[in-house]
Amino acid sequence: MATRVMGFIGLGALFLVISPTIRQTVLDAIGAIDHEFEVYAPYSYVAGVMMILLMLIISFHRGAQPR
Secondary structure (H helix, E strand, C coil): HHHHHHHHHHHHHHHHCCCHEEEEEEEHHHHHHHHHHCCCCCHHHHHHHHHHHHHHHHHHHHCCCCC
16 A cells, blocks of 8 residues: 555656646646635634545545455
8 A cells, every 4th residue: 555655756756857838737727725824824724724624534434444
């Protein structure tokens, strides 16, 4: 499982290194999200933390279910 995750991260990073246009698109999207966080702060930070916590709860719940 860990090797699969590391492989996906490595391939994603390699793809961003190779393709400058996609890298710029990703950086622009991150910048736009950051700008929206600053415009609607502090509500957006609270919503972001709640979203991350919800995703963690869902993933841990699914991981704890018997197979």
